[in-house]
Amino acid sequence: MFGSVLIANRGEIACRVIRTARRMGLRSIAVFSDADAGAAHVALADHAIRIGPPAAAESYLAIERIIAAARRTGAEAIHPGYGFLSENADFAEACAAAGIIFVGPPAAAIRAMGSKSAAKALMERAGVPLVPGYHGADQDPAMLARAAAAIGYPVLIKASAGGGGKGMRVVRAPADFAAGLDLAKGEARAAFGDDRVLVEKYLTRPRHIEIQVFADRHGNVVSLHERDCSIQRRHQKIIEEAPAPLIDETMRAAMGRAACDAARAIGYEGAGTVEFIAEDGAFHFMEMNTRLQVEHPVTEMITGIDLVEWQFRVAAGEALPLSQERIARRGHAVEVRLYAEDPARDFAPSTGTLARLRLPAESRHVRIESGVREGDAVSVHYDPMIAKLVTWDEDRDGALRQMAQALAACEIDGVQTNLGLLRRIVTHPDFRAASFDTGFIARHEASLLPAREAAPLAVLAAASQCWLAAQPHVPDPADPWSPWATRTAWRLNGARHQDVAFAEDGTTHHLRLHLQDAGRFRLESGGRAVAVSIATGAEGAQLVELEGEVTRLRAAWQGERIVVFTDGVRHALVPVDPHEATGEAEGADSRVRSVMPGKVVELAVAAGDSVKAGDLLAVIEAMKVQFRITAPRDGTIAAIDCAVGDLVEDGAELMAFADDHD
Ligand code: ADP
Ligand code: ADP
Ligand code: MG
Numbered sequence: 001m002f003g004s005v006l007i008a009n010r011g012e013i014a015c016r017v018i019r020t021a022r023r024m025g026l027r028s029i030a031v032f033s034d035a036d037a038g039a040a041h042v043a044l045a046d047h048a049i050r051i052g053p054p055a056a057a058e059s060y061l062a063i064e065r066i067i068a069a070a071r072r073t074g075a076e077a078i079h080p081g082y083g084f085l086s087e088n089a090d091f092a093e094a095c096a097a098a099g100i101i102f103v104g105p106p107a108a109a110i111r112a113m114g115s116k117s118a119a120k121a122l123m124e125r126a127g128v129p130l131v132p133g134y135h136g137a138d139q140d141p142a143m144l145a146r147a148a149a150a151i152g153y154p155v156l157i158k159a160s161a162g163g164g165g166k167g168m169r170v171v172r173a174p175a176d177f178a179a180g181l182d183l184a185k186g187e188a189r190a191a192f193g194d195d196r197v198l199v200e201k202y203l204t205r206p207r208h209i210e211i212q213v214f215a216d217r218h219g220n221v222v223s224l225h226e227r228d229c230s231i232q233r234r235h236q237k238i239i240e241e242a243p244a245p246l247i248d249e250t251m252r253a254a255m256g257r258a259a260c261d262a263a264r265a266i267g268y269e270g271a272g273t274v275e276f277i278a279e280d281g282a283f284h285f286m287e288m289n290t291r292l293q294v295e296h297p298v299t300e301m302i303t304g305i306d307l308v309e310w311q312f313r314v315a316a317g318e319a320l321p322l323s324q325e326r327i328a329r330r331g332h333a334v335e336v337r338l339y340a341e342d343p344a345r346d347f348a349p350s351t352g353t354l355a356r357l358r359l360p361a362e363s364r365h366v367r368i369e370s371g372v373r374e375g376d377a378v379s380v381h382y383d384p385m386i387a388k389l390v391t392w393d394e395d396r397d398g399a400l401r402q403m404a405q406a407l408a409a410c411e412i413d414g415v416q417t418n419l420g421l422l423r424r425i426v427t428h429p430d431f432r433a434a435s436f437d438t439g440f441i442a443r444h445e446a447s448l449l450p451a452r453e454a455a456p457l458a459v460l461a462a463a464s465q466c467w468l469a470a471q472p473h474v475p476d477p478a479d480p481w482s483p484w485a486t487r488t489a490w491r492l493n494g495a496r497h498q499d500v501a502f503a504e505d506g507t508t509h510h511l512r513l514h515l516q517d518a519g520r521f522r523l524e525s526g527g528r529a530v531a532v533s534i535a536t537g538a539e540g541a542q543l544v545e546l547e548g549e550v551t552r553l554r555a556a557w558q559g560e561r562i563v564v565f566t567d568g569v570r571h572a573l574v575p576v577d578p579h580e581a582t583g584e585a586e587g588a589d590s591r592v593r594s595v596m597p598g599k600v601v602e603l604a605v606a607a608g609d610s611v612k613a614g615d616l617l618a619v620i621e622a623m624k625v626q627f628r629i630t631a632p633r634d635g636t637i638a639a640i641d642c643a644v645g646d647l648v649e650d651g652a653e654l655m656a657f658a659d660d661h662d
Contacts, residue, residue: 009081011371133200159188165235211259223256301333598622
């Protein structure tokens with residue numbers, strides 16, 4: 001075994017790899033860009049080397065800089081993590097040329113699977129079942145359109161070089177093919193610098209089931225069973241589990257064999273994943289990812305195997321530690337990817353500082369993989385994943401119960417997150433009953449992405465207490481240290497009650513508080529009056545009692561806002577003058593704003609154009625994903641306030657509607 005490893009990655013996966021390296025007695029070396037000088041992975045490693053500016057192309061993707069860092073620190077091996085250079089055959093070769101062990105498959109195996117088109121051709125020859133489609137070299141648009149017609153609509157256009165759900169477009173009718181092709185190619189060019197595509201039959205109710213394989217250089221190839229990753233948004237996984245519900249032993253064995261055949265066909269070594277799409281009991285090869293997968297922890301939880309340890313052993317030339325029969329499958333594991341993104345705005349990435357970040361405690365049932373800490377920034381430069389939460393139990397129901405509780409314990413402020421969405425999915429009756437496919441989120445959008453709920457009374461009560469505690473402090477002679485001493489101020493003012501208003505997402509809550517005692521007041525809101533009593537619970541939580549019901553929550557000032565967390569839900573309340581007229585800013589509706597920071601890559605309208613609600617106005621690109629900005633209503637565009645190529649902030653005004661009063 002080698003004695004040191006450089007991790008050519010960042011975030012949670014860098015931290016994950018470092019932990020196993022440490023357990024195995026390997027010296028760990030991190031690399032970082034200027035944006036990550038204070039990042040968790042840098043703090044965790046034994047050594048860390050700066051490799052360049054924030055842009056990934058000049059740091060985490062810069063092969064020479066990473067090799068130079070390895071040379072400088074005497075690293076004997078390089079683990080690429082996932083993403084970045086993990087599936088880059090040139091990088092694997094550069095490592096070999098520098099005499100450094102690449103913890104991954106041989107460059108030739110990476111190349112064989114690097115293009116989805118070429119991989120499909122190869123698998124066809126190896127007898128692995130494929131999704132019907134065209135994966136040839138001819139890229140003439142008219143020819144691709146004819147291929148699509150021959151396959152039969154709907155079809156899926158995919159970037160051959162694709163990954164992460166990027167460069168993929170579903171086309172439902174021939175008339176939309178040309179536009180879909182342009183979008184897919186545009187995204188593919190931006191993300192992979194390669195705009196070749198393939199066209200496939202688009203299956204309408206499939207499941208994504210993949211097999212984790214492992215191979216060594218002594219001819220052993222095993223399957224570490226399957227994962228179901230069907231819960232996806234924008235074709236990217238957000239919830240994964242192992243084993244896959246509702247597959248029987250026959251199908252499991254057949255898929256395992258097909259995956260091992262695929263690995264053998266390309267002389268594979270190390271960890272790899274063969275992805276299949278399954279529908280009506282049949283399964284078809286989609287692609288092989290020649291690296292460690294984001295969702296590998298669910299496999300670790302049911303097999304008890306540390307996949308990173310196996311990667312190190314195989315890379316060092318050892319044989320696989322276990323034969324196929326000895327690979328266990330115990331219980332059920334679920335992983336969710338907690339992202340800084342806004343599900344209500346088409347999952348646009350959300351950037352900002354993690355003003356608060358509390359994740360559940362780890363236990364036998366709960367595992368947390370995160371690469372950020374409270375106070376860290378989620379920037380535009382990298383993937384906006386905050387953490388992966390993984391739960392395990394003896395059966396699926398137990399693992400999902402554990403997950404619902406784990407999600408309820410999360411407190412995140414400073415960025416938008418998909419926490420509420422994840423929570424609603426894992427508690428959804430259809431998901432609980434294992435009745436789902438890759439269209440689950442889209443189909444249940446109405447119930448999974450409900451409009452934000454207005455703060456319930458218990459939340460308003462906790463916010464009121466925070467607000468009261470911040471009022472000018474006049475000591476109560478009876479209890480000079482009590483924050484409730486403010487009541488003295490009220491008495492001095494001759495007031496029996498205090499009016500307060502909290503603004504929340506366009507609504508204003510008007511409250512009247514009648515103070516009684518320390519921690520007790522009456523709260524009037526919307527014609528209701530209730531007695532409130534607040535006590536301190538474990539870990540500084542507030543226990544708010546309203547009419548005999550106690551709610552556990554946590555409320556604190558964050559700048560000008562009072563943020564209240566309860567049961568995995570966050571409410572941000574801004575105290576406003578209760579006597580000021582309410583009502584939203586005038587004319588807000590006439591402006592079209594960017595839903596995220598990014599680059600304007602297309603303007604579909606010009607000043608003077610009239611548009612219908614839903615028409616495409618502009619395309620914004622961020623983190624290599626393109627977002628369509630559509631018209632919120634019918635009207636005429638009065639002015640355009642941006643140009644193609646502009647970098648815009650979240651909320652920046654892109655264009656304005658004419659004030660055509662209706
Ligand atoms: P997987 O197939 O392992 O689930 P995804 O579908 O999430 O991975 O992502 C596909 C591509 O995006 C891969 O190349 C993956 O390595 C990359 N990727 C995903 N998440 C991250 C991340 N947090 N940092 C860097 N790259 C990522
Ligand atoms: P990536 O490299 O981005 O992971 P994949 O080819 O693995 O691309 O596909 C990503 C996801 O897109 C799949 O998990 C699946 O949900 C969906 N998908 C891919 N191919 C098809 C298809 N032919 N029909 C329906 N959905 C598909
Ligand atoms: Mg894939």
